[in-house]
Amino acid sequence: MIDQFKGSRYFLNVPAEVAHDPRLKDKSKLVFGEIYSMLNVTGAFYMSNQKLAERLGKKTTKPIKDALNELESYGYINREKIYDPENGALIGRQITSDWRPGITPRVQMEPSLGSKQNHPLGPNGTTPRVEKEPLIDHINRTDKYIEEEEEEINKENSLKKKLLEEIKRFAKIIPPENEWYTIRTLSNRMSYESLRRVVLNFNGAIHDGRGTIAKPYRYVIQMMRDELENQKLR
Structure with a gap:
């Protein structure tokens, strides 16, 4: 099944909660759509960063890596390296997801500066506030470790x-x-x-x-x- 499914041909499955998450960049939402669509069919996602970049019209894999880092930092995906069971050689990575609709971390609200009472972005002049996520730094360090490990291999x-x-x-x-x-x-x-x-x-x-x-x-x-x-x- 995994070998046969090469990605969605007509529609990407981007849940509303993901599409409306103000923390995510648009490219991250598209990448999640590719991943989530395949996960619904295969249960695991093995498409390479290069293939993802080609499908989304990107010239390099950097935007894909950035999107994957962002998605993982906010708990939407999990990445795991895959090794050959016979010889222990690194052969790739798979992506899975424990995320389900309804578990997106709640966005807190705080008053906006200079806002009026009936600000269109929220009741009583409130705008979304998203707390900083230190996990981004952790993911960047993890990526660096993986690159160093692959270089050593x-x-x-x-x-x-x-x-x-x-x-x-x-x-x-x-x-x-x-x-x-x-x-x-x-x-x-x-x-x-x-x-x-x-x-x-x-x-x-x-x-x-x-x-x-x-x-x-x-x-x-x-x-x-x-x-x-x-x-x-x-």
Whole structure:
């Protein structure tokens, strides 16, 4: 269902309470409409920021990120990072919502300056007053943390890729496709330090006089499996 539903084609479902919330910018209300419409069909929202930007006619993803921050700070949505259960790699994020009509925080009223008794914005010259929400700062810090974490993951993956190339260099033969696939899959489950130990030990096995390793990639696969078992015990 999630793969089939690509977003509402004709109407966006923007509840009245959301549309009338004075704290939200118009773009945030549109983004919520996209999210809420899909949630009503799929129960979860996985559309990327880039796709959202394209649907709403934005040239960059920054307006989308700002809108998501605002919606989350006021309790309209929840964001969660999704990891591959097999190797722990970050593969995306999903958006859910616990919000239901009737639970929007009440907007307090206070007298407006220089207002008349029958001000059109409210009885006895009152205008909406919205208290400051410190959660915005919290969300911004969370986004920064996520970006730093993703950068660290990308850096480690880049280093691990170089280690895999070292295996090829030490083996001096082209790896069979199925064995190389197994090596790459196992490496995704390993930390950089664990993979580095395997590569160093493989290099040592080749050069310490043990003789030629007939099937070097199978040898590496067994070393990786042994290291994964040791990794669990550390």
